[in-house]
Amino acid sequence: MLRVGIAGLGFMGMIHYLSYQKVRGVKVAAICEQDRKRLTGDWRDIKGNFGPAGRQMDLSGVATYDDLDAMLEDPKLDMIDITLPPSLHAEIACKALRSGKHVFCEKPMALKLADCQRMVSAAKRAKRQLLIGHVLPLLPEYAWARKVIQSGRYGKLRGGSFRRVISDPAWLRNYWKADAVGGPMLDLHIHDAHFIRLLFGMPQSVSTTGRMRGKLAESWTTQFRFKKNLAVTATSGTIDQQGRPFDHGFEIHLDRATLIFQFAVIGGEGKYLCEPTLLDDRGKARPATMPAGDPMMNAFEAELQAVCKAVRTGKGVEMLACNLARDAIAICQAETKSLSTGKSVRL
Numbered sequence: 273m274l275r276v277g278i279a280g281l282g283f284m285g286m287i288h289y290l291s292y293q294k295v296r297g298v299k300v301a302a303i304c305e306q307d308r309k310r311l312t313g314d315w316r317d318i319k320g321n322f323g324p325a326g327r328q329m330d331l332s333g334v335a336t337y338d339d340l341d342a343m344l345e346d347p348k349l350d351m352i353d354i355t356l357p358p359s360l361h362a363e364i365a366c367k368a369l370r371s372g373k374h375v376f377c378e379k380p381m382a383l384k385l386a387d388c389q390r391m392v393s394a395a396k397r398a399k400r401q402l403l404i405g406h407v408l409p410l411l412p413e414y415a416w417a418r419k420v421i422q423s424g425r426y427g428k429l430r431g432g433s434f435r436r437v438i439s440d441p442a443w444l445r446n447y448w449k450a451d452a453v454g455g456p457m458l459d460l461h462i463h464d465a466h467f468i469r470l471l472f473g474m475p476q477s478v479s480t481t482g483r484m485r486g487k488l489a490e491s492w493t494t495q496f497r498f499k500k501n502l503a504v505t506a507t508s509g510t511i512d513q514q515g516r517p518f519d520h521g522f523e524i525h526l527d528r529a530t531l532i533f534q535f536a537v538i539g540g541e542g543k544y545l546c547e548p549t550l551l552d553d554r555g556k557a558r559p560a561t562m563p564a565g566d567p568m569m570n571a572f573e574a575e576l577q578a579v580c581k582a583v584r585t586g587k588g589v590e591m592l593a594c595n596l597a598r599d600a601i602a603i604c605q606a607e608t609k610s611l612s613t614g615k616s617v618r619l
């Protein structure tokens with residue numbers, strides 16, 4: 273039985289806790305949270321943008337800590353699951369690795385590339401797994417696209433455009449603080465930066481144009497240049513309009529097919545503006561069948577299943593690999609630099 277301690281019991285801590293209950297061979301043995309009410313199981317004030325509402329939980333059998341260092345030293349734990357604000361990821365991951373625990377850490381890996389590098393080195397030294405919670409490739413539309421691409425049936429990748437726009441997340445404190453959450457580049461666009469890295473490899477340079485809010489990127493489009501002959505762009509941002517709570521999608525070009533999809537929340541209702549569809553080179557449009565159930569909760573369950581398997585077997589999982597997550601931070605940093613300087617930035 274893999275014994276996990278969750279560090280930070282906010283929105284994501286709750287989603288991970290609930291998801292672990294569905295994964296075999298793992299037990300949430302400890303929780304650390306600075307809000308003591310939550311350590312009594314009162315999760316009624318936890319809010320996010322998907323999943324079930326917070327409720328009163330029975331935490332019997334779960335050790336509770338309000339001090340992170342104390343939980344990291346708990347010898348009964350095999351893995352620390354970090355669902356703390358991003359500014360704490362690097363420090364807590366490195367400490368957990370040094371005390372011999374495996375680490376699963378939510379995205380973004382850290383706020384700075386140097387911190388990511390520190391985390392990768394700490395995992396190497398400790399000979400422990402360090403996995404980063406990039407869940408996007410497990411969302412049904414993205415998993416479908418990867419499966420079609422990996423099948424090789426429609427030839428090689430030629431490029432794609434990716435989109436992710438939200439309105440200001442009112443429930444997230446410190447969203448616009450560079451040294452706490454990192455704004456839309458690191459909180460939001462990191463998902464697509466990582467997906468682009470996963471599909472196409474590391475870009476050679478990025479050119480980003482758009483607008484800033486203070487010192488942070490607010491709304492932008494990036495062109496990614498690769499050594500290979502590819503055309504890849506992404507549009508992303510957080511706009512101060514509550515009527516535009518969420519919108520994401522892609523158009524991916526293969527030699528002999530185009531994969532398209534767009535989903536948005538409009539007037540309080542989440543709907544496909546374009547269902548996931550494969551357009552083939554003979555002019556046919558083939559809608560893809562998506563699995564039943566809550567797509568977000570299913571993705572987190574699949575993610576934690578993969579994490580537990582990786583720790584048990586000692587074999588990594590490409591989409592959760594710390595090297596890829598570090599590259600995604602490098603890409604985002606370059607995009608911010610390009611946007612603020614007006615110049616193309618090499619990676």
Ligand SMILES: NC(=O)c1ccc[n+]([C@@H]2O[C@H](COP(=O)([O-])OP(=O)(O)OC[C@H]3O[C@@H](n4cnc5c(N)ncnc54)[C@H](O)[C@@H]3O)[C@@H](O)[C@H]2O)c1
Pocket residue numbers: 279280281282283284285304305306307338339340355356357358360378379380405407445459
């Ligand atoms: N994969 C996804 O789709 C997704 C979605 C949302 C959030 N996230 C990520 O999850 C992480 C957490 O985000 P969230 O929305 O759950 O934030 P949150 O603010 O709801 O939760 C963070 C929790 O950590 C606690 N905390 C902070 N400092 C602490 C300390 N020193 N000791 C103990 N507890 C402490 C806070 O009290 C809070 O309860 C972020 O990295 C975020 O980017 C990922």
